[in-house]
Amino acid sequence: AEPWPENAALYQQLKEEQILLSDNASSLAVQAFLQMCNLPIRVICRANAEYMSPSGKVPFIHVGNQVVSELGPIVQFVKAKGHSLSDGLDEVQKAEMKAYMELVNNMLLTAELYLQWCDDVTVEEITHPRYGSPYPWPLNRILSYQKQWEVRRKMKAIGWAGKTLEQVLEDVDQCCHALSQRLGTQPYFFNKQPTELDALVFGHLFTILTTQLITDELSEKVKNYSNLTAFCRRIEQQYFEGHDKDCSTIAARSSKKSLLR
Numbered sequence: 001a002e003p004w005p006e007n008a009a010l011y012q013q014l015k016e017e018q019i020l021l022s023d024n025a026s027s028l029a030v031q032a033f034l035q036m037c038n039l040p041i042r043v044i045c046r047a048n049a050e051y052m053s054p055s056g057k058v059p060f061i062h063v064g065n066q067v068v069s070e071l072g073p074i075v076q077f078v079k080a081k082g083h084s085l086s087d088g089l090d091e092v093q094k095a096e097m098k099a100y101m102e103l104v105n106n107m108l109l110t111a112e113l114y115l116q117w118c119d120d121v122t123v124e125e126i127t128h129p130r131y132g133s134p135y136p137w138p139l140n141r142i143l144s145y146q147k148q149w150e151v152r153r154k155m156k157a158i159g160w161a162g163k164t165l166e167q168v169l170e171d172v173d174q175c176c177h178a179l180s181q182r183l184g185t186q187p188y189f190f191n192k193q194p195t196e197l198d199a200l201v202f203g204h205l206f207t208i209l210t211t212q213l214i215t216d217e218l219s220e221k222v223k224n225y226s227n228l229t230a231f232c233r234r235i236e237q238q239y240f241e242g243h244d245k246d247c248s249t250i251a252a253r254s255s256k257k258s259l260l261r
Contacts, residue, residue, distance in 0.1 A: 001082030008063045009042045010034075011049045017133045018047060020126075021211050022112035027059040029071050029203025034061075035239040036194045037083045047134035071203075075196050086195045093190060097197045100182060100189065104197075107175035108204045110160060111168050111218075117151040119165055121214050165217075172221045176205075180225040187234060194235070201228075202235045 012027040013019040019027070034041045041061065046052065053060040053069045060069035061077075068077045078084070086094060116127045131147060132140025155161040160168070179201060188194045189201070205228055209219050222228055
């Protein structure tokens with residue numbers, strides 16, 4: 001394995017006042033993955049992180065002279081450096097892992113984006129104020145509406161634009177049910193060792209459970225599955241508690257308290 005530089009950094013938006021649920025979940029998934037690989041990373045919060053990213057998505061990592069964004073490419077980048085969580089899986093297990101990761105991205109991430117940008121009350125009370133918070137008027141509104149238009153166009157393309165909030169919550173429930181069934185009584189999805197699937201699921205479920213929204217309907221869907229909440233607690237304890245705290249680590253969450261308290 002190649003040596004991992006001490007100054008490796010992960011970039012995301014401002015923690016307290018700006019970052020939204022979906023980006024927070026994606027950032028936490030990458031942090032969890034790197035912790036599981038035992039690769040230290042410093043979290044840097046920047047108002048313009050989204051515009052600094054090569055793909056326009058957060059988080060992104062800056063390692064040596066390379067910049068890589070999003071969990072999938074980061075997993076490949078880290079693997080090329082000799083660090084992998086899924087090397088112990090056979091080909092069938094790897095295919096299954098990828099299928100469940102697709103499920104999380106297609107259902108949970110899309111549901112988070114729908115809630116943020118398509119649910120009118122959430123858009124007005126949470127999304128627009130937070131998304132535009134670092135910028136003066138009218139730029140804050142212009143950037144928010146631009147992003148909303150972009151996400152709603154994506155929702156239309158994938159057939160989610162016409163869904164009701166109830167239908168979206170039902171999709172989340174189905175996804176959680178499938179994850180709960182796969183996890184069963186194991187500590188991780190592929191028994192005793194975590195993989196990038198565990199990091200991805202943790203990032204999304206923990207963020208859903210600890211983010212204050214207009215209602216608790218989304219987090220209640222996750223809370224219905226006790227093995228999933230126990231899974232989140234286990235990863236929080238093992239990989240985040242007692243580690244160096246930065247602006248994005250779990251101890252500094254501004255919304256709801258840690259699951260352990």
